[in-house]
Amino acid sequence: MITREEIIRLTNEALKAEFELTDEQLVPTAHLQQDVGLDSLDAVDMVVVLEQKFGMTLRQGYDIRSIVTLNDLYDFIEKLAREAGK
Amino acid sequence: MTETPSVVITGTGAVSPYGMGVEPLLDGLFSGKGCMHTVPELEALPMVKTKVAATVPEADYSFIPRRDRRSMSRMAKYAYCAARETLQSAGYDVPPKDLGFFMGSTLNSISVWLEVSKNCLEKHLELVKTSDFLQIMNHSPLATVSQALKINGPCVGAADACATGLMNIGLGYMAIKTGLVSQAICGGTEEYHPMFSACFDIMQATSHNFNDRPDESCRPFDKNRTGLVCSEGCGLLFLERADVAKARGVPILAEIAGFAANTETENMAYPSAQTLRECMQSALDSAGMEPAQIDLLNAHATGTLIGDIAETQAASAVFGPACRINSLKGHLGHTMGASGSLETIACLAMLERQKLLPTKNLQTVDERCTPLSYVTHCEDAPVQTILKNSFAIGGNNCSIILRRPL
Numbered sequence: 001m002i003t004r005e006e007i008i009r010l011t012n013e014a015l016k017a018e019f020e021l022t023d024e025q026l027v028p029t030a031h032l033q034q035d036v037g038l039d040s041l042d043a044v045d046m047v048v049v050l051e052q053k054f055g056m057t058l059r060q061g062y063d064i065r066s067i068v069t070l071n072d073l074y075d076f077i078e079k080l081a082r083e084a085g086k
Numbered sequence: 087m088t089e090t091p092s093v094v095i096t097g098t099g100a101v102s103p104y105g106m107g108v109e110p111l112l113d114g115l116f117s118g119k120g121c122m123h124t125v126p127e128l129e130a131l132p133m134v135k136t137k138v139a140a141t142v143p144e145a146d147y148s149f150i151p152r153r154d155r156r157s158m159s160r161m162a163k164y165a166y167c168a169a170r171e172t173l174q175s176a177g178y179d180v181p182p183k184d185l186g187f188f189m190g191s192t193l194n195s196i197s198v199w200l201e202v203s204k205n206c207l208e209k210h211l212e213l214v215k216t217s218d219f220l221q222i223m224n225h226s227p228l229a230t231v232s233q234a235l236k237i238n239g240p241c242v243g244a245a246d247a248c249a250t251g252l253m254n255i256g257l258g259y260m261a262i263k264t265g266l267v268s269q270a271i272c273g274g275t276e277e278y279h280p281m282f283s284a285c286f287d288i289m290q291a292t293s294h295n296f297n298d299r300p301d302e303s304c305r306p307f308d309k310n311r312t313g314l315v316c317s318e319g320c321g322l323l324f325l326e327r328a329d330v331a332k333a334r335g336v337p338i339l340a341e342i343a344g345f346a347a348n349t350e351t352e353n354m355a356y357p358s359a360q361t362l363r364e365c366m367q368s369a370l371d372s373a374g375m376e377p378a379q380i381d382l383l384n385a386h387a388t389g390t391l392i393g394d395i396a397e398t399q400a401a402s403a404v405f406g407p408a409c410r411i412n413s414l415k416g417h418l419g420h421t422m423g424a425s426g427s428l429e430t431i432a433c434l435a436m437l438e439r440q441k442l443l444p445t446k447n448l449q450t451v452d453e454r455c456t457p458l459s460y461v462t463h464c465e466d467a468p469v470q471t472i473l474k475n476s477f478a479i480g481g482n483n484c485s486i487i488l489r490r491p492l
Binding site: 019037039041042044049052059 | 152153156157212213214215216217220
């Protein structure tokens with residue numbers, strides 16, 4: 001089963017590559033919009049790159065408004081991974 | 087009839103195979119430097135005869151903010167750099183309010199299209215990102231650059247293949263004449279992909295007999311020419327009403343004295359001398375000028391067998407055998423949608439420096455080209471007016487007349 005640490009590592013890896021971010025920006029409490037600087041177009045592309053990274057569908061039931069911080073994002077992916085038996 | 091306002095050019099910006107900016111472009115042209123090279127993708131294709139192209143040197147575009155850059159294909163990045171330079175050259179740090187923007191390209195980014203197509207073919211449409219889509223929209227460079235630089239007037243792009251750059255200058259000229267805008271950035275942008283070379287190759291329109299000497303491969307009007315060399319870049323010009331420019335106190339590079347466009351309807355790929363003649367004559371009529379008042383014809387001449395002959399026949403019919411004529415494709419190759427505007431920038435420099443650029447690689451004029459006064463070396467000459475042509479596959483022709491400011 002994928003660990004939360006692994007989820008954080010893979011998520012951060014994908015976000016850094018796609019959005020040219022640094023480790024310093026990716027603290028768990030960081031606000032995706034205000035602190036990390038992602039906008040609505042980035043949010044759409046983020047789903048695509050994370051789906052590729054984790055090999056599972058994120059877009060169904062995905063509600064960007066409910067994901068405010070990086071921690072929210074990790075929680076969301078972890079929940080889906082558990083549901084998928086990963 | 088109400089007199090329409092005069093339109094002048096007050097700024098320029100360029101990205102070309104000579105590098106980033108107008109200065110390297112003009113340095114390259116006036117020094118006769120070469121910028122062509124062999125292309126490994128073409129060398130790997132035995133069926134494709136041409137092996138050469140001219141491309142913009144690799145550059146780091148990370149200075150463009152990520153949010154703007156994420157939706158930019160390579161040709162949009164060229165356009166961003168050229169637009170910034172154009173604004174600065176016209177005396178602006180930020181675009182003036184209601185600035186118009188008229189720019190297009192022949193195709194959108196083939197390299198991005200291929201990435202998207204790969205996902206389509208492999209039935210993975212879910213992998214297509216928004217930023218991919220934004221890079222392959224037909225008006226992607228126009229949209230992304232206007233967003234990035236906050237150009238908020240009308241943004242419209244003519245897409246007329248090889249005539250795109252000049253056609254957009256014509257659009258901007260007409261938009262100012264008719265009062266739609268008082269200022270506009272105009273031109274064309276293009277990014278090279280070997281597909282361009284392969285397509286023109288199958289049409290028997292590429293250079294293939296100088297593959298071992300790339301800088302000699304494009305030879306407009308020369309008896310040993312076999313065709314064009316594909317190239318890329320972006321050329322943009324700042325157009326404005328003459329009274330606005332004078333009120334701002336900025337230097338005027340040239341007045342646009344006339345413009346005309348027409349369409350060849352008999353053949354999509356081969357322009358007739360008659361249609362080209364009519365296009366140039368219409369430009370003269372729109373300027374209220376006689377042929378004898380034109381000091382130089384800056385030809386479209388790409389180095390193809392048929393196109394060069396037709397253009398010289400048309401030039402002779404309009405101007406007679408004393409017509410001074412040059413083409414800049416021997417230097418730059420065919421920058422496609424950017425050619426009309428990049429070459430117009432060179433025309434402005436010829437007006438300013440009072441020098442005529444030669445047709446690079448023109449050693450012996452093809453006897454099938456009509457006798458004219460071909461410029462074969464860089465020469466000092468009094469030049470007050472230039473008529474510049476751009477013609478496109480598809481039959482889209484246009485001619486512009488530039489007049490040196492008094």
